[in-house]
Amino acid sequence: MTPNALDRLVTLFSKLPGIGKKSAGRIVYHILDSSPALAASLSKELSSLHQAIIRCSVCGGFTETNPCSVCSDSNRDHSIICVVEQAQDMRIIEEAREFPGVYHVLGGLIAPLEGVSPANLTIDKLIDRLRTGTPKGSVKELILALNPTVEGDTTALYLQKILKSYPVEITRLASGMPVGGNIEYIDKLTLSRSFRGRVKF
Amino acid sequence: MTPNALDRLVTLFSKLPGIGKKSAGRIVYHILDSSPALAASLSKELSSLHQAIIRCSVCGGFTETNPCSVCSDSNRDHSIICVVEQAQDMRIIEEAREFPGVYHVLGGLIAPLEGVSPANLTIDKLIDRLRTGTPKGSVKELILALNPTVEGDTTALYLQKILKSYPVEITRLASGMPVGGNIEYIDKLTLSRSFRGRVKF
Numbered sequence: 001m002t003p004n005a006l007d008r009l010v011t012l013f014s015k016l017p018g019i020g021k022k023s024a025g026r027i028v029y030h031i032l033d034s035s036p037a038l039a040a041s042l043s044k045e046l047s048s049l050h051q052a053i054i055r056c057s058v059c060g061g062f063t064e065t066n067p068c069s070v071c072s073d074s075n076r077d078h079s080i081i082c083v084v085e086q087a088q089d090m091r092i093i094e095e096a097r098e099f100p101g102v103y104h105v106l107g108g109l110i111a112p113l114e115g116v117s118p119a120n121l122t123i124d125k126l127i128d129r130l131r132t133g134t135p136k137g138s139v140k141e142l143i144l145a146l147n148p149t150v151e152g153d154t155t156a157l158y159l160q161k162i163l164k165s166y167p168v169e170i171t172r173l174a175s176g177m178p179v180g181g182n183i184e185y186i187d188k189l190t191l192s193r194s195f196r197g198r199v200k201f
Numbered sequence: 202m203t204p205n206a207l208d209r210l211v212t213l214f215s216k217l218p219g220i221g222k223k224s225a226g227r228i229v230y231h232i233l234d235s236s237p238a239l240a241a242s243l244s245k246e247l248s249s250l251h252q253a254i255i256r257c258s259v260c261g262g263f264t265e266t267n268p269c270s271v272c273s274d275s276n277r278d279h280s281i282i283c284v285v286e287q288a289q290d291m292r293i294i295e296e297a298r299e300f301p302g303v304y305h306v307l308g309g310l311i312a313p314l315e316g317v318s319p320a321n322l323t324i325d326k327l328i329d330r331l332r333t334g335t336p337k338g339s340v341k342e343l344i345l346a347l348n349p350t351v352e353g354d355t356t357a358l359y360l361q362k363i364l365k366s367y368p369v370e371i372t373r374l375a376s377g378m379p380v381g382g383n384i385e386y387i388d389k390l391t392l393s394r395s396f397r398g399r400v401k402f
Contacts, residue, residue, distance in 0.1 A: 005253035006263060009246040015239065016228045019220075027217045029289040032263055036251040038216065043247035045210040049229075050237040052206035062207060062233055088230040
């Protein structure tokens, strides 16, 4: 009763992040129930995705043009580089419309247990950017926008140590209570960071 | 910084059930980070899905052959028809390996507020199946495996009424406490159904 083409697609969908076998089933049946146009557009976009999207040779983010629209935008502040773990973090920060500078995608975080060492990240490239500077003048600040996890902390400490000799200010995103959070339910570590990172009114 | 091809795919994925805009972004970046083979297989399966999968002319389920493997299986009990709302319910019941009979997909539930009337369902086809019988003899039981919701209850009552004149036993799936459930947290309606549907030890 379960046709093969359907099963194959369910298996493929369940490989995607956040999609279990049940959700994959629901999705495929939804596509079957929908107009064939949905399947056709999904198929078309997927088939050309890897050709259309490349990595920016400057920041390492995903782009259709090289350098990407951020790196080639002269209205942005090229003296501040926001260092992120992965390309999607760049997208999320861009959507917040908070950051006027440019980016650097590390391509991961240092995690010895998972076999990720500093050599696997784009740290050499970051140092190159600090050395050669950018069209708009040399880099003045590096904002480390890494997750407040063990791996993020380790990577931030490593970068701080290795970049000590460069005349660049290194900062990190504030860690503390999320907006709308409740002191009652916040974990102790986050609460402790909120205290240590407290700011003047 | 956000390329168009990427955005288009994120928009398409966020149209699928259970996938919001954030998950869609995660999925597309995952596909970009993965080997192009994943995107290629997804694209290929999606492009042929609507050609490969058709509706069984007997039960209405999705199938690659017509009639489907359940309807054409002479080892199954064709005297019991399990009536389900949609094709995916058939898949879920098949996976439980509990039901030896055949299926009938209604294609929805009666919901006047959403404009779904009995005429929109495959009720005529179900009556045809009761009239003409199946290769293995006439139908003896109809199990209504419809969700215990207002729409499911309405549809079950309607089917019971309209099929009164046919010599077929009509049953419904038991409704009550889920296995592993806790009386403390169960809603009153479910508890009341558990009492009314109580069974002898």
